[in-house]
Amino acid sequence: MQTGPCVLTQAIPCTESAGLADAAALRTNQTGNAFFFRGNNMRHGKLLGSLLALTVALLLCPRQSCAQNQPDISQAQVQQGATGADWPTYGGTHLFWRYSSLNQINTTNVKKMVPAWIFQTGDYQDALQATPIVVNGIMYVSTARSAVFAIDGATGKLLWQYKHQMLPGYSPPARSKSYGLGVADGKVFLATYDDFLIAFDQKTGHEVWRVAVEDPYTCRCSMSAAAMVVKDKVVVSGGGLRGYVAAFDIKTGREAWRFYSVPGPGEPGNDTWAGDSWKTGAVVNWFSGSYDADLNLIYWGTGNAKPDFFGESRKGSNLYSSCIVALDADTGKLKWYYQEVPHDSWDYDSNWEPVLMDRMVKGRMRKLLVHINKGGFSWVLDRVTGEVVGTYPDNQYINWVKEVSQSGELVGRHDVLANESAWLVCPSNLGGKSWNHEAYSPRTGWIYVPLIEMCNDIVARPPILGVPGSAGGIWVMKPPPDHDTAFSHLDAFDPVTGKRQWSYQYKYALLASVLGTAGDLVFSGDSEGNFFALDARDGKKLWSFQTGAGNRGSSVTYLAGGKQYVATPTGWGSVSGDIMSVLWPDSDQWRLGSTLVVFALPEESK
Amino acid sequence: MIRLNAEIRAALFCALLLAPVALRAQNADQNLRHGEEVFAQTCTQSYCHGANGAAGGAPKLAGRGLTGDYIEKVVTYGITGTPMPAWGQRLPLNEVRAVIMYVQSLNGIAPSLRSGPPPALTGEAASGRELFFDPQHSVRCSFCHRVNDRGQAVTPAIANVPADAGALRNLATPQISTARVGSETFPALLSSKIPGESKVYDLTKFPPVLRTFTPAAVDLKDGNAWSHSSVLGNYSDGELNSILAFLRAAR
Numbered sequence: 001m002q003t004g005p006c007v008l009t010q011a012i013p014c015t016e017s018a019g020l021a022d023a024a025a026l027r028t029n030q031t032g033n034a035f036f037f038r039g040n041n042m043r044h045g046k047l048l049g050s051l052l053a054l055t056v057a058l059l060l061c062p063r064q065s066c067a068q069n070q071p072d073i074s075q076a077q078v079q080q081g082a083t084g085a086d087w088p089t090y091g092g093t094h095l096f097w098r099y100s101s102l103n104q105i106n107t108t109n110v111k112k113m114v115p116a117w118i119f120q121t122g123d124y125q126d127a128l129q130a131t132p133i134v135v136n137g138i139m140y141v142s143t144a145r146s147a148v149f150a151i152d153g154a155t156g157k158l159l160w161q162y163k164h165q166m167l168p169g170y171s172p173p174a175r176s177k178s179y180g181l182g183v184a185d186g187k188v189f190l191a192t193y194d195d196f197l198i199a200f201d202q203k204t205g206h207e208v209w210r211v212a213v214e215d216p217y218t219c220r221c222s223m224s225a226a227a228m229v230v231k232d233k234v235v236v237s238g239g240g241l242r243g244y245v246a247a248f249d250i251k252t253g254r255e256a257w258r259f260y261s262v263p264g265p266g267e268p269g270n271d272t273w274a275g276d277s278w279k280t281g282a283v284v285n286w287f288s289g290s291y292d293a294d295l296n297l298i299y300w301g302t303g304n305a306k307p308d309f310f311g312e313s314r315k316g317s318n319l320y321s322s323c324i325v326a327l328d329a330d331t332g333k334l335k336w337y338y339q340e341v342p343h344d345s346w347d348y349d350s351n352w353e354p355v356l357m358d359r360m361v362k363g364r365m366r367k368l369l370v371h372i373n374k375g376g377f378s379w380v381l382d383r384v385t386g387e388v389v390g391t392y393p394d395n396q397y398i399n400w401v402k403e404v405s406q407s408g409e410l411v412g413r414h415d416v417l418a419n420e421s422a423w424l425v426c427p428s429n430l431g432g433k434s435w436n437h438e439a440y441s442p443r444t445g446w447i448y449v450p451l452i453e454m455c456n457d458i459v460a461r462p463p464i465l466g467v468p469g470s471a472g473g474i475w476v477m478k479p480p481p482d483h484d485t486a487f488s489h490l491d492a493f494d495p496v497t498g499k500r501q502w503s504y505q506y507k508y509a510l511l512a513s514v515l516g517t518a519g520d521l522v523f524s525g526d527s528e529g530n531f532f533a534l535d536a537r538d539g540k541k542l543w544s545f546q547t548g549a550g551n552r553g554s555s556v557t558y559l560a561g562g563k564q565y566v567a568t569p570t571g572w573g574s575v576s577g578d579i580m581s582v583l584w585p586d587s588d589q590w591r592l593g594s595t596l597v598v599f600a601l602p603e604e605s606k
Numbered sequence: 607m608i609r610l611n612a613e614i615r616a617a618l619f620c621a622l623l624l625a626p627v628a629l630r631a632q633n634a635d636q637n638l639r640h641g642e643e644v645f646a647q648t649c650t651q652s653y654c655h656g657a658n659g660a661a662g663g664a665p666k667l668a669g670r671g672l673t674g675d676y677i678e679k680v681v682t683y684g685i686t687g688t689p690m691p692a693w694g695q696r697l698p699l700n701e702v703r704a705v706i707m708y709v710q711s712l713n714g715i716a717p718s719l720r721s722g723p724p725p726a727l728t729g730e731a732a733s734g735r736e737l738f739f740d741p742q743h744s745v746r747c748s749f750c751h752r753v754n755d756r757g758q759a760v761t762p763a764i765a766n767v768p769a770d771a772g773a774l775r776n777l778a779t780p781q782i783s784t785a786r787v788g789s790e791t792f793p794a795l796l797s798s799k800i801p802g803e804s805k806v807y808d809l810t811k812f813p814p815v816l817r818t819f820t821p822a823a824v825d826l827k828d829g830n831a832w833s834h835s836s837v838l839g840n841y842s843d844g845e846l847n848s849i850l851a852f853l854r855a856a857r
Contacts, residue, residue, distance in 0.1 A: 169755045171684045171691045174653055175663065209808075211815040215748045217756035218739040220691070241741055252808060253815035264742065279742065464647050464701070474650050474657055575653040575663035 072360040073442045080293075081357070081442065082518070085559040087134040090180050090226040091437070092556075094291035095356040098439040099516040100557045104564035106519030109601060110533045110543045116565060116600040117156030123147050127552040127573030128594040131180040131226065131513070135202075137560035139567065142178040142226075143594055146192040150205060153560035153567075156598065160205030167194045173220045173240055173469065175575055179287065179435075180226030180554075182234055185250045189227035191236045197227065197248055199234075209253035213238070213246060220469055221284070228288045230298060230329050237285035237300060240469065242278075245285055245300050245325075247332060257332030261285055261302045261320045269319035277314035282306035282469065283321045287351045287435060292367070292383060297335055298327045299356070299369060299383065304341075304349035307472025308429070309416045309460040317342040322350045324371055324379075326386060336386035340373045340408070345416040345460065346400050347429035347471075348375035353437050355447065359496050361389055370440075370447065370495045376432030377404045380496055392498020394491070395432035397453050397480040400425055416473065418460045426455035428477055430576045437554060439516035440495060444536050447495035448522050450510040454486035454583065455479065477582045486583050490514065490524060492539060502539035508587070509580050512568070513554035523566060525551025527580070527590045531568045531597065549593035552577050567598040634707070637700075641708025644701045649709075654689075659712045664689065668712040677709045695726075727855055734852030737845050745812045745837050747849065753856050760795065760807055760814055767853045771846035775835040782809065782832050786825040793832035812837060 081095040084102070092098045105113060121128060123143035132141040137153045146164035151157065166176070172193055182189035187208055188200040195216045199208040213236060214221045221240025228235045233247040233256050243261040248254065261283040263269040273281055282303060289300035305314055305321035322341035325334060341348045355370045369383035376395030381388060388408035402412025416425065430452070438449045456475040463470035479485045488510035492501040512525035516536060525531040531551060532544040553569025571593030581587045649655045649667075656662030681702060684692035693702050710716075727735055738747045739756060748757030751764055761781075768774040785794035785806055797805040797816060804821050807814040809832055838846065 166687055169686050171686065172689050174689050207818045209815050209817040212749070212758045212813050214741070215739065215746075215757055218748055219741045252810075253817065254808065254811040255813065461647050464644060464697070470648060472647075474646060476657060578663055579653075581661075 072365070073445060074358070077358050078442045081440070083556075083558070086136065087132065087556040087558045088183065089133065090131050090182070090228060090288045091290060091353060094228075094230070094293070096290040096353045096437075097355065097357075097442075097516070098437055098513065098554070099441050099518075101518045102557055102559065102564045103517060103519040105517070105521065105557075105566065105601060107521060107535055107542060110519070110521055112601055113533075113543055113545075113566070113599045114602055115545070116154075116598050118598070119149070119151055119156050119158075119596040121147065121149060121594040121596075123594050124571070124592055126175055126177060126594075127550070127571045127577060127592070128569035128596070129177050129179055129553050129574060130569055131554035132556050132567050132569070132596065133181050133183045133226075134556060134558035134560075134567075135183050137558070139558075139596075140181050140183055140188050141569070141596065142181050142190055144175070144177050144573075146176070146178050146190060146194075148181065148188065148190055148200065148205070150188070150202075151596075153558060153565060153598075154563070156596075162190070162198075162200060162205055162207075164190075164192050164194075164198075166192075167216065170194050170216055171220075172216070173222050176222070177224045177574065178226075179224055182227035182229045184229035187250070189229065189234050191223035191225060191227045191238070193222050193224060195221060195223055195238065197223075197234065197236055197253070199250075199253060211248060211253045211255070213248075214240070214244075216240075222286075224286050225288045228291070230291050233329070235289075235298060237288070239282065239284040239303070241280050241282060243283040243285045243303050245289075245298070245327065245332070247329075259325070259327055259332045259334065261323075261325070263319065272316040272319045274313070274315040277316075277318075280306060280469070281314060281318060281321065283318075285351065287353065290354045290356050290369075291329065292356055295367075295384060296329045297383070298329050299354040300325050300327065301350040301352055301354055301371060303351055304344050304347050307463045307470050308347040309345055309458055309475075310418055310462055310472025311343055311345040311415065311460075312418050313462070313472075315343075318344070322348060322373070324350060324354055324369065324381060324386070326383070338379070338381055338386045338388070338408070340371075340377075340379055341375060341410070343415075346375065346425055346458070348373055348400070348431075350374075352431070352433065352435060355438065355440055355495070356383060357440060357442075357495065359445075361496060368496070372433050372438065372449065374427070374429070374431035374433070375400055376427045376451075378493075378495075378498060379404075379408060390496065390498070392493070394449055394493065394498075395427050395451055395453060397426040397455060398432070416458050416460045418462060420460070422457040422459045422476075424455050424478055424481070425458050426480055427452070428454045428456040429458070429475060430454065430456075430477075430579065434511050434576050436511050436552070437513040439514040439522065441516040441518075441520075441522075441536055443518060443520060444492070444501075445494065446492040446501055446536070448490060448492050448514045448516060448536070450488065450490050450512070450514055450524060452486060452488045452509060452511075453480050453483070455481075477579055479583060486580075488526075490522075490534070490539075492522075492536070504534055504539045504541070508584055508590075509577070511574070511577055511580075512551035515555045515557060515566070517557055523555050523557075523568070525553075525555065525568055525570070527551070527572060527577070527587065529570065529572075529591065531555070531570070531599075545597075545599070547595075547597045548591070549595070550577065550590035563600060565598050565600050567596055570595050570597055637704045637707050638711055640701070641704030641706070641711075644697070644705050645708050648693075648697070649705065659709065667709055670713060672709070672713045674710050674715045677713065677715075678706050681706045681709065699726075727852065730848050730851040731855035732852075734845075734848035734850065735856075737841065738849050738852055743840055745840060749813045753853065758813075760797075764853060767850055770850070771843040774846050774850060775838050777834040779832065779834055780829075782830050784827045784830045786827070787819065787823060793830040794826060796826060 082101040126144040148162040150159040176193035198210040219240035223238035237245040246258040262281040284303040305318040460473040488506040490504040515523040547570040550572030555568035572590040653663030659667030682694035750760040752759035793809040795807040
């Protein structure tokens, strides 16, 4: 992998860590509320010391070169986790940092950034939610209805396209979408919403092979996760009645292995589902995972058990729902699993990204996996064994448990029960964080998390027999207690301790992914259509551009012709996006669309 | 016999005369309530039409001025290319009727008792249909065969239904050939051949893979050791007989 040049960025002034003060203020505001603020209170005593240490560190360390001010992150790790000229895979690299070593665009010159080109996909059915993949200056992007475009990354010129014809008579289980593509071995891999995995010639777009991963007429299943290439296999995930992660031979398309996220009869874990409930337990896996080449393990976050809110009919812990699973990359065999939410009844699946990093914990370098669950907590796991290293809350309003212990147990659960009337569950079933991904910067050592404070009234109801896939309940989105409406914030955390470093507040919905760069920038977009850059160290907004429609995708950065570009998908939509209309009538101004907007520095500013 | 006075007789007569109407109204009311319940448990779920059809991830249904026929058609047959399924194939008849009635009521249409989905398969044919498409079978008929608009059309439509399980297992498959690509050979079913492009199904593993080659890159020779019985290993004879009953009923 190529990495960008390490240059001095001495023009960046050393700032005080103002965000810590913000966090303290937030904590004070919530005192006395029935909903406790789950911030830094447990570590209050250490806060001052850390603040001092951090300030000293910032003053003493000139900000030069890559990650040298984070002594516990090795240069070898940065090589592995950061992208360089390309954005080769969904999460950036297989460690899923969504972080680029490029720094031509940085805190000093980002304010000069202007649009370089715009590409309209024409697929305006729903938001453009994909992550563009960039290899050798060529961008590959997929749209809601599984169209594929290969585009010149410097000019926006269309090189080839593929328009998918969904199966005749096919009725998808939800609104169709595609989060991205896999690119490797001279091929581009598309997981279509109607369950085909298709390989295209990377240069021409001609089809090489296709396989029906499932029969969508039967299973009411779908694929939306980006195909992920691991060695000689293409790994996809999805499901309907029964979720799976499956690998196919990169040359022939032949199935190599399949891991069902609901174990079948006779398999370990099948007895965690009462009666026949495993048959419709779902546990659909709708996002890509990460991969550790040294351990040869693939990590995947799994879906929730169905019926979502009515747990009566599926007594038991319901493995492997709401889990992180570690699979052998060659065989698909389960190496270990960790279940974050046993017997979920709030729709708190674990589908979001498993972020891999090596960090010092209590004086010992550990191979970690950091993962945020929809319920608003992050789990820090040892990715060799699955052991819990720690947990911490990301959201401010959490009431489905009293707390999650440092060893990962849910303490004081308040389950959604069938005989209860509606009660206000926080965060909502859309997640304290939606799918839009966080970013991890080895330069600050912090993880940047887009969060929404929103709750929902949930009532569980028995599903009708013979209707698999039923949610087993209804819900209505509500603001958090003592608020007129919901709100969002993008926060920087120490990913190991959960210490909040700063918080960027937003009055509407932050449903776009975060991108980190070695220019000490954090990019994301908001629902009103502003694509913006924050200073990675203090969260101050340095630049913003109105892209014309709400942002609901994943921005990336890459080099084309030696020049750095930043690309963001735009266009409001998606199920979560539309549900926001319940809380924000203004949301009808956020506008649908499906357009890539790509930025660069003007020539003279390079 | 008790003699009733004229007033009582008249009242009783009226009551008897009106009873069917009242009963029907009561039935319609029950149906409507049942429809509301079924709607709440299916159509409002998660990311669909929202409580009382007030919109969720799927379109709003209440007060849209939708016509009765349109509602009946969409609930029963779904909308192709959208997440709206054909509830006529998924819910019992009475529940489909009740939901139609309820959604009609959200659009100001008075309850009626007509409407419903096409008849469903019963008995052995119904269980045969389940087995044909059964996602719990790691290899299943629907990987290659399309019946009643479900399953993958790897083969042409099934024209002749074998007499019994034995005949189904021993079905001759002369259309399966041997493909050679470089040094690799595999059992293949030609899908299409146009100038410059040959598409063949690779039957080495299931699900089959549709592979695209230039005509020069692939050589197809008649005959292969592949047999239909090799993929029916996880179905019992009894299950295969049910599947045959389904295929006969589906024709």
